[in-house]
Amino acid sequence: EAGVTQSPTHLIKTRGQQATLRCSPISGHTSVYWYQQALGLGLQFLLWYDEGEERNRGNFPPRFSGRQFPNYSSELNVNALELEDSALYLCASSLDRRLYGYTFGSGTRLTVV
């Protein structure tokens, strides 16, 4: 069974540009969660998608947005990039109604220069 896959592995963008990060959950998982891990900071909850809808978002500005597609894969968009957006972005999926934990992908390292 394939795990959670994220692409690209690394992304370098210039301040003010837009970044798009992608995540494919484990087959059968309908929930996708996005977390940000900035250097020296803990994992911060960003967004949660389930059944194609945004269910909850963390304390991040609106320029962080995304969507979930009919196949449950997800896309995170960060507009008007700022230097402090440089971080490791992790995606996780979970079977929401069963006694399973989360499975995380390997992450996308976003560097804003």
Added chain:
Amino acid sequence: KQEVTQIPAALSVPEGENLVLNCSFTDSAIYNLQWFRQDPGKGLTSLLLIQSSQREQTSGRLNASLDKSSGRSTLYIAASQPGDSATYLCAVRRGNTGTASKLTFGTGTRLQVTL
């Protein structure tokens, strides 16, 4: 608001030593608790998942315990090896549906096992 704290923040031990990592949470109304391992610059690898009704879980040299009433969990690593060097994170989940299903992470313990 749930807050999760891990002590110590960093730990260095010689190979072969048994060790304990601690995780504390402020709201005991949790659904489950999950321990993860993170290698530098990498994603998270799930180690153990403990449901709120369980007291402990074991996987190989790892044993995690949960005391909901006191808001504590411990991760016990037996006979540590250099390959165990990583950051260990605990995360709690308040519920299984809705907004309660997201994880709240601890601050992490950076472990180094020396030869």
